[in-house]
Amino acid sequence: MDSPGDPEGPRPPGGDGPPGGAMETSRRLSREQIFVLISAASINLGSMMCYSILGPFFPKEAEKKGASNTVIGTIFGCYALFDFLASLVFGKYLVHIGAKFMFVAGMFVSGAVTVLFGLLDQVPEGPVFIAMCFLLRITDAISFEAAITASSSIVAKAFPNNVATVLGSLETFSGLGLVLGPPLGGFLYQSFGYEVPFIFLGCIVLLMVPLNMCILPNYESDKGKHSFWKLITLPKVAFLSFVITSFSSCFGFLDPTLSLFVLEKFNLPAGYVGLVFLGLALSYAISSPLVGLLSDKMPHLRKWLLVFGNLTLAGCYMLLGPAPFLHIKSQLWLLVLILVINGISAGIGLIPTFPEILSCAHENGFEEGLSTLGLVSGLFGAMWSVGAFVGPTLGGFLYEKIGFEWAAALQGLWALTSGLAMGLFYLLEHLRRRRRSELQNILGTEEEQTALLSDER
Template identity: 60%
Template sequence: TDQPPDAQNLIKLIIFKTIMSKSLTSSPNQRMTRYQILTLISMASVNFSSMICYSILGPFFPSEALKKGASQTVVGLIFGCYALCNLVGSLVLGKYIVQIGAKFMLVSGLFVSSVCTILFGLLDRVPEGAPFISLCFIIRSVDAVGFSAAMTSTFAVSAKVFPNNIATVLGSLEIFTGLGLILGPPIGGWLYQSFGYEVPFLALGCFLFLMVPFNIYVLPTADPTKDSFFRLFTHLKIVLICFAIFTLSSGLGFLDATLSIYALDKFKLTSGYVGLLLLGLSLPYCLSSPLLGIISDRFPSIRPWLMVIGGLSTATGFFFLGPMPILQIERQLWLLVLMLTVIGFSLSMTIIPTFPEILNCAYEYGFEDGLSTLGLVSGLFGAVWSIGMFCGPTLGGFITQQLSFEWAASVQGGLAFLAVCMHIYACYYTDSSEGERGSNTVLVWCS
């Protein structure tokens, strides 16, 4: 029922997803099999349908919630609770994806999310105040579990079916994620302006429901594993990458909860134009993800520096988004659009390398090569993303209410800059015992 974004969830929500290519039984240039083609179509439909439903809230829901008696902080919590439940769902479902079954998890997640999207469209009939706010929390929490099920399965299944040059495949799949994020806000804003609150959710919820039978295809299986998320977190490199993921999702979650209200208030835009404004964020991400996926596959050694450059760009985007009050720069609509574009592009530059880096670390540290590990890494990625999507709108909404949007955006920029500093430290100051692998926490970031 919302975006990531982001992503994601973004990404976002969202998201947003690549894997270090590993040579298994086939050549990277081998033609795709029928099974791989069907899987690719399935994953693309999941990304698109989930993201278009996830992103429709941005242009109109925050202002609609304010009319129903919710404060800016509560609006942030409504967005944040989605991410919190997504966090729990990603951890649990990522751990037990083999036992549950990837196919069942994916289809069930789509079904739950579609029903919740439709129910969310009926909330305008609920009395304002506590009843409305309570049902917002309940429906979005259940929706988050369904979303985490679908997206965790997408990560793991795509990685299993495309073991060679998977960054290119998943980078290409981000076209459909981006299309969902691009089309969601303007379609949602237009439907809201033309037909009212209910129609955007009912129409897109039914569309998501139609994706359920389309995605009933055979998916890979694997044996259970004894590995755990806690073992992943014993390695400092993985922790640093996860912090970078956190800063990205936090920033996107913050924009979800606050940007539309800021644009409506400061620039007097309509909900339809706010939806178009969000294109500045999602369109660059959509266009750049496939190219960056190819670059990540062909030149894996530059992944850390893609993250550093992307992080610096993200920090710059948030510092000038408001802009930061101490800069004494007058707010301008063109500057807001430009900085959203910078953030959208830097998002793909930063997030594309993170998934393969975590997976590569897992293999280096002795995790088994199979769907079980892919499920763990997918769940970890989704969980960390969800933590950011919870903290971003919650704390960002609070700071916006107490201070201003400009200061809240500056805080998000500061987090991104901190992640960059940690990356640079990891690049230049590696542990003296970098030859040891497995159970130690040595940093071999730039080897």
């Protein structure tokens, strides 16, 4: 893992020696690393499918049980809120609880809750149904975050020299889960009714639990002395947290708005709306591992990938409508193209954030080990949850008040602001390091001259 004084982040073993040995080491995965990859991929795929399965049919079923649109929106929104709270708690106490136990317990509870969601049609309508929806949704959010926080920490521990590459590759499974969840859930719902989609997916997740109990390694670590507050008050980490929230809100903005806009603007059948989302999910899933690989091989590019990804994302949201001041006619092919570029730019800007935060933490005296990894994983999850809550909430409000075109443009301003702020920070950081280096050279030269003069005397 990178040393505290290494601004470039994780480097391959072998230091400055020839790259051949490092390449050979990175190509050979140990048995333990393969098991970690299988476990992390299983939770990413399973949890994202369980998360996204609700969209196609749950709102209609909830309406039948007496839930209003506002209540249904709150049922969806509370997930992100409790995700945020759980991230902070689990990130802080990861070492106390144990990464493996947190992972397995989180996966077990998430699978069980998904099965129980399938039994909600047996619950009496009205307040009892609504209360059970909130209870299960909140429990699912907490258990999901426990598993994901543990998973990210274990992955970073198992792959200290390739954090971005592995996390980027695992985002492929998250993307697949988001893509496969809604159509699979819709098909099972149409064919077998409300219960089967939840019971089917919940049982698959539960079957993964004994597998992960057997194959997942158990990493031990000392309890750290640092806190979330110290981590997030580091200026660089604060800016990176703003970037994570920006990307998350941009993704979340599309959930309540894009399908309505497509149906209204292009009169597409409801079945084709999911295909529009497919461009975004697939482009993100494909670009993420490539960006992760580039980020690990050339860590000095991370900062510019972050800035470029943010600025490109801002441009995408300006063109998504497109914004009325651009005077560009809205066309379906343009919308799909922008969504594809949107997914790629999200991968470019988001994947380097985790290793950048980790690198910054080590530079500022945070110890290497699971305690710091837990803090970083928890912080990442918390900031993502903030955006996941603000994005759809604010997006739905703006869509209703000013329409999709202007709402998307305003969302793009968030990405533009975070990109410019991050770029300015990196520029000032570069100038500060350059000035410090020049000062050290001057001091070194003066010391040499003083030593020479004393020798001559």
